[in-house]
Amino acid sequence: xxxxxxxxxxxxxxxxxxxxxxxxxxxxxxxxxxxxxxxxxxxxxxxxxxxxxxxxxxxxxxxxxxxxxxxxxxxxxxxxxxxxxxxxxxxxxxxxxxxxxxxxxxxxxxxxxxxxxxxxxxxxxxxxxxxxxxxxxxxxxxxxxxxxxxxxxxxxxxxxxxxxxxxxxxxxxxxxxxxxxxxxxxxxxxxxxxxxxxxxxxxxxxxxxxxxxxxxxxxxxxxxxxxxxxxxxxxxxxxxxxxxxxxxxxxxxxxxxxxxxxxxxxxxxxxxxxxxxxxxxxxxxxxxxxxxxxxxxxxxxxxxxxxxxxxxxxxxxxxxxxxxxxxxxxxxxxxxxxxxxxxxxxxxxxxxxxxxxxxxxxxxxxxxxxxxxxxxxxx
Numbered sequence: 001x002x003x004x005x006x007x008x009x010x011x012x013x014x015x016x017x018x019x020x021x022x023x024x025x026x027x028x029x030x031x032x033x034x035x036x037x038x039x040x041x042x043x044x045x046x047x048x049x050x051x052x053x054x055x056x057x058x059x060x061x062x063x064x065x066x067x068x069x070x071x072x073x074x075x076x077x078x079x080x081x082x083x084x085x086x087x088x089x090x091x092x093x094x095x096x097x098x099x100x101x102x103x104x105x106x107x108x109x110x111x112x113x114x115x116x117x118x119x120x121x122x123x124x125x126x127x128x129x130x131x132x133x134x135x136x137x138x139x140x141x142x143x144x145x146x147x148x149x150x151x152x153x154x155x156x157x158x159x160x161x162x163x164x165x166x167x168x169x170x171x172x173x174x175x176x177x178x179x180x181x182x183x184x185x186x187x188x189x190x191x192x193x194x195x196x197x198x199x200x201x202x203x204x205x206x207x208x209x210x211x212x213x214x215x216x217x218x219x220x221x222x223x224x225x226x227x228x229x230x231x232x233x234x235x236x237x238x239x240x241x242x243x244x245x246x247x248x249x250x251x252x253x254x255x256x257x258x259x260x261x262x263x264x265x266x267x268x269x270x271x272x273x274x275x276x277x278x279x280x281x282x283x284x285x286x287x288x289x290x291x292x293x294x295x296x297x298x299x300x301x302x303x304x305x306x307x308x309x310x311x312x313x314x315x316x317x318x319x320x321x322x323x324x325x326x327x328x329x330x331x332x333x334x335x336x337x338x339x340x341x342x343x344x345x346x347x348x349x350x351x352x353x354x355x356x357x358x359x360x361x362x363x364x365x366x367x368x369x370x371x372x373x374x375x376x377x378x379x
Contacts, residue, residue: 028302029224029295034189039114042194044084044246045101046108053105061098064090084109086199086214086246111216112241115182115190116161117234137177138244140169146179161237171241178216178240186222186229190236193221216240225293227267227282228303268318269297272344273332277367279342279349281309283316290315294351294365306369310376312356347371 047057047064064082082090084097101108137143143162150159167177184191195217218238222229265284271277278297284290292309311317317339325333327343335341343350348366355361355376364373 026305028298028300028304029228030302031187031224031228031230034187034191036117036189037114038116038190038192039112040194042111042113043105044109044111045098047082053101053108055102058098058102061095065092065095083198088199109243109246110241111243111246113194113238114165115192115236115238117190117236118157118161119235135179137179138172140167140172143167143172143177158237162239165239175241175243178238178242180238180240182218182236182238184220184232184234184236186226186231188230188232188234191220191222191229192218192238195219214242214246216242224303225282225295227265227284227293228280228295266316266318268320270334270342273324277344281318283311283318285311285314285316292316292318292353296367296369304369306365307363307372309351309353309363310355310361310374312359315354315356317353317355 041051043051043053045053045057045061047060050056061082082094084090084094084101087093135146137146147159147162150156150162162179171177182192199214220226265282267280267282270279270281272279280295280297280303281292282295283292290311290313292311294306294309295303296306297303319336319339322334322336322340325335327333332344333341334344338354340351340353343352348364348371350362350364352360352362358378360377360379362375362377364371366372
């Protein structure tokens with residue numbers, strides 16, 4: 001259900017479908033680990049995301065109301081930032097609040113976010129409901145009881161994560177606490193960023209209309225091609241503090257932290273017959289676009305980008321399936337016999353792969369990335 005809700009809002013957040021520039025060979029790409037803990041504060045009314053609430057936000061807000069302002073990414077998620085009072089609309093009532101917050105910024109509602117990595121086995125206990133659904137705590141007593149349960153199930157690291165913020169009774173008089181488990185497929189550490197927060201009316205889920213849905217959006221944020229990061233399936237837990245004035249416990253779906261949908265990205269490595277070269281291919285396809293990127297993996301673990309390969313909707317031809325053979329010229333060939341083949345030559349490789357239907361691309365790529373020749377044919 002969460003992914004269906006996410007899809008309504010995240011099309012503009014999808015990255016990686018535009019091929020990288022192949023005009024020059026890149027410098028080696030080093031894949032760094034993320035932090036084990038991450039936190040950020042979001043101020044209602046901070047439309048330009050500069051961490052402050054001031055007259056600049058009020059000017060933008062006024063322009064939005066009069067339809068005299070557009071953003072580079074004019075998505076529904078951007079518009080949700082204008083809904084300061086969380087009633088599902090942006091109107092004169094939000095203008096009134098904006099003016100109040102500009103004069104007294106300390107009165108603006110603040111959402112506090114944090115994410116911590118935890119031991120994987122702590123979320124694998126079948127009797128532990130948080131591993132699937134998450135929780136919303138509205139009272140201090142419920143919060144304390146949850147920590148007792150976490151400890152009882154042997155989830156001591158998770159209990160420590162919740163306790164480190166030292167929530168007290170006064171906190172729960174003004175705020176709700178949302179706890180949501182996350183599983184990050186790739187990378188060591190945390191690679192998430194906040195994409196937005198807002199209330200949406202009349203959302204349709206599984207052919208059922210549900211009103212008053214508050215979405216808290218997270219999206220993967222990798223510095224490099226996501227496919228270059230190792231598959232780790234890292235377990236982590238997100239905590240979101242949201243003022244009670246913004247998140248009504250009477251809503252059908254009160255608050256739903258939602259990891260934004262991102263198309264699956266696969267990656268495969270292919271080692272030359274002499275074991276001295278390793279090609280690394282990442283591929284992704286979504287809707288009417290896709291991309292395949294080709295890298296050379298260096299001995300120190302870094303990657304050098306070589307080029308992109310042509311692709312079309314729904315086509316991800318490369319896999320770990322294949323067999324070795326020798327062609328008429330004596331070159332070693334690794335191929336699955338149906339979707340792709342890699343012919344190893346002394347100075348580079350020839351990659352033949354299916355683009356879509358009957359169209360194929362044959363690309364010669366030298367190991368230094370400076371010589372690239374392409375041809376297209378039907379098979």
